[in-house]
Amino acid sequence: xxxxxxxDINHLNIAAxxxxxxxxxxxxxxxxxxxxxxxxxxxxxxxxFKAKGRPSDNPLIVHIADxxxxxxxxxxxxxxxxxxxxxxxxxxxxxxxxxxxLVPKEVTAGLDTVxxxxxxHPVMQKLIDLSGVPLAAPSANTSGKPSPTNAQRVIEDLxxxxxxxxxxxxxxxxxxxTVLDMTSDVPVILRPxxxxxxxxxxxxxxxxxxxxxxxxxxxDLLPKAPGMKYTHYAPNAEVFIVKGHSEAVMxxxxxxxxxxxxxxxxxxxxxxxxxxxxxxxxxxxxAGPEADLNVIAANLFEKxxxxxxxxxxxxxxxxxxxxGIGYAVMNRLEKSASYHIIEV
Ligand code: TXA
Ligand code: MG
Numbered sequence: 001x002x003x004x005x006x007x008d009i010n011h012l013n014i015a016a017x018x019x020x021x022x023x024x025x026x027x028x029x030x031x032x033x034x035x036x037x038x039x040x041x042x043x044x045x046x047x048x049f050k051a052k053g054r055p056s057d058n059p060l061i062v063h064i065a066d067x068x069x070x071x072x073x074x075x076x077x078x079x080x081x082x083x084x085x086x087x088x089x090x091x092x093x094x095x096x097x098x099x100x101x102l103v104p105k106e107v108t109a110g111l112d113t114v115x116x117x118x119x120x121h122p123v124m125q126k127l128i129d130l131s132g133v134p135l136a137a138p139s140a141n142t143s144g145k146p147s148p149t150n151a152q153r154v155i156e157d158l159x160x161x162x163x164x165x166x167x168x169x170x171x172x173x174x175x176x177x178t179v180l181d182m183t184s185d186v187p188v189i190l191r192p193x194x195x196x197x198x199x200x201x202x203x204x205x206x207x208x209x210x211x212x213x214x215x216x217x218x219x220d221l222l223p224k225a226p227g228m229k230y231t232h233y234a235p236n237a238e239v240f241i242v243k244g245h246s247e248a249v250m251x252x253x254x255x256x257x258x259x260x261x262x263x264x265x266x267x268x269x270x271x272x273x274x275x276x277x278x279x280x281x282x283x284x285x286x287a288g289p290e291a292d293l294n295v296i297a298a299n300l301f302e303k304x305x306x307x308x309x310x311x312x313x314x315x316x317x318x319x320x321x322x323x324g325i326g327y328a329v330m331n332r333l334e335k336s337a338s339y340h341i342i343e344v
Contacts (some may be wrong), residue, residue: 016130028168034137065128090120092194174298190225268312
């Protein structure tokens with residue numbers, strides 16, 4: 001298939017046309033790029049799974065442009081959900097509701113719930129508006145790879161597999177939306193993301209973090225967001241996180257660089273603006289200034305992909321504070337490292 005790249009937002013009608021005819025469009029959102037199809041067309045939704053190589057038991061998020069699109073898709077909306085929507089929509093918060101019979105089982109992977117999000121990115125909003133239907137959209141990467149935060153990375157993964165890729169520049173948030181289950185008594189965070197625990201706590205009396213997020217997965221602790229159980233966000237390189245007091249971490253990483261070099265490996269380091277000059281490896285990248293977790297979140301996936309561009313075999317990464325959006329950053333980083341954490 002020949003993929004059309006659109007970079008002029010005045011041409012979004014071409015993309016909307018593709019959606020209406022059942023095709024696939026990759027589009028920018030404020031979190032990461034999404035691979036969009038008409039959520040109400042089962043065949044189109046199936047083609048999303050095919051293009052990404054995504055396991056069919058992993059449900060998709062349905063994107064809407066206006067709250068009025070919600071009522072047809074869900075069976076009920078609680079007062080708490082209304083409050084969250086009022087506070088955080090449009091934005092990087094996905095809410096799980098009981099699904100109405102209108103939602104195809106291809107979207108929900110057979111669950112009786114559906115994930116809904118109202119993104120803030122103007123291009124995505126306009127695409128939904130022009131298409132006139134809700135859009136099912138996972139991140140626009142090949143399954144397992146770090147999510148794409150710019151059009152170039154989408155092209156790398158999906159050129160020839162989708163009808164249209166819209167270039168809308170870099171995503172500002174950089175990690176995916178927070179997935180919050182509103183179907184249990186107390187809202188449960190199934191995936192940490194752009195709307196932080198602290199932000200949710202400021203409006204909700206209680207909110208729980210799914211235990212499976214903070215632990216290495218085992219058979220008795222399967223995550224409720226099916227997508228959280230797969231290998232994810234992984235560059236080709238093996239990733240290790242080195243954690244502890246900063247001086248001890250520097251010494252340990254320097255030792256590890258030497259060891260890996262002696263084994264003939266190409267070594268990459270993920271550091272910060274303040275620390276990157278301290279390391280001598282094949283590729284040292286900064287995720288951003290130590291004190292700015294928002295910048296680090298925005299850069300994370302792109303940096304992981306840059307190690308692959310340079311054919312790095314092994315990456316040693318600093319750990320970042322698990323506060324605010326840092327919680328989501330560390331969740332993605334730990335997954336990309338398959339939970340290989342070296343404590344010093
Ligand atoms: O920021 C985002 O959310 C991006 C942009 C494109 O909107 N999308 C995204 O989609 O990250 P995806 O498919 O890569 O991740 C969706 C996550 C998966 O972990 C999936 O298992 C979970 O949401 N999910 C979807 N529907 C669910 C449901 N009904 N119950 C529980 N988890 C669900
Ligand atoms: Mg994804």
